[in-house]
Amino acid sequence: MHTEQIVTILRNEGHRVTPQRIAIIDYLIHTEDHPSAENVHAIVKKRYPMVSLSTVYKTLDLLRQKKLVNEIEVEGEARFDAHVDDHINLVCLSCGKIEDIDENLLKNIQSKVAKRSEYVIIKASFELHGYCNKCKSKYQ
Amino acid sequence: MHTEQIVTILRNEGHRVTPQRIAIIDYLIHTEDHPSAENVHAIVKKRYPMVSLSTVYKTLDLLRQKKLVNEIEVEGEARFDAHVDDHINLVCLSCGKIEDIDENLLKNIQSKVAKRSEYVIIKASFELHGYCNKCKSKYQ
């Protein structure tokens, strides 16, 4: 997905396209990080110093609602990611780094659970917590 | 797992066994709910009105560290569960109800990811979000 595609989707659904929104989308599309709202704010402010944290929160929430970004909660903090296909998030308990891993068993699991439970499933979130390559030596 | 077993584990590891801790463990062992810290506090206070919320937090944290309870984060709030084997948590986006589902594919996924990534994996968390049987009619 490209910035322009997301912008077009928003515009087509009646949302206004502001420089703040473009900057936020553009950053998320081009990073491998899984930034927090605060991280996004810090980055976007370099280009648009006037952008407020509350706008960042509102925009991230809009994008999440439209399923254009994925949100996961890590240690009491929301982290965002433009990778919206189902995947596993590997979360480092030491440095907070998040790595994505695609895994096609996830689809099987979802359809199995959908059949077995009475829930209507909207969203999946698969996380594995541990220590990344850089941090694992510190913890044995 | 029974209350007494958990109590014994704590005692053997040098932790003191207080009535507050017993009450908290006992509630978690016997409920199917996935209560928040506040919920646990409310329930435990019925029997021990003097028990403080900070003690509940500390005890839940101790139990989590010892892997005697599982903690998941739902909408900015921690929820606790004495079901510690890997399972899928089905979370209702409307009423917050959480249902557990066992699924043996989870083990496969974990071992695959462990091989493929450079992370040392400590903990898994699999959540599916949607609407439970009672709430789904409201949302189509």
Added chain:
DNA sequence: AGTATTATTAGGAATTATTCCTATTAAAGT
């Protein structure tokens, strides 16, 4: 291009779950 409409924004205050602090209490080893 100019104007009107109203969604969006900036900035800060309010909220809320959680953690921190510390004098007091009580579990457990002797």
Added chain:
DNA sequence: ACTTTAATAGGAATAATTCCTAATAATACT
């Protein structure tokens, strides 16, 4: 029983997020 010190109660502090509102600016319509 006495001693040691982990654990507790209660409230203050913290931090992520949401809420509030006047000002701004994106879009639609002339």
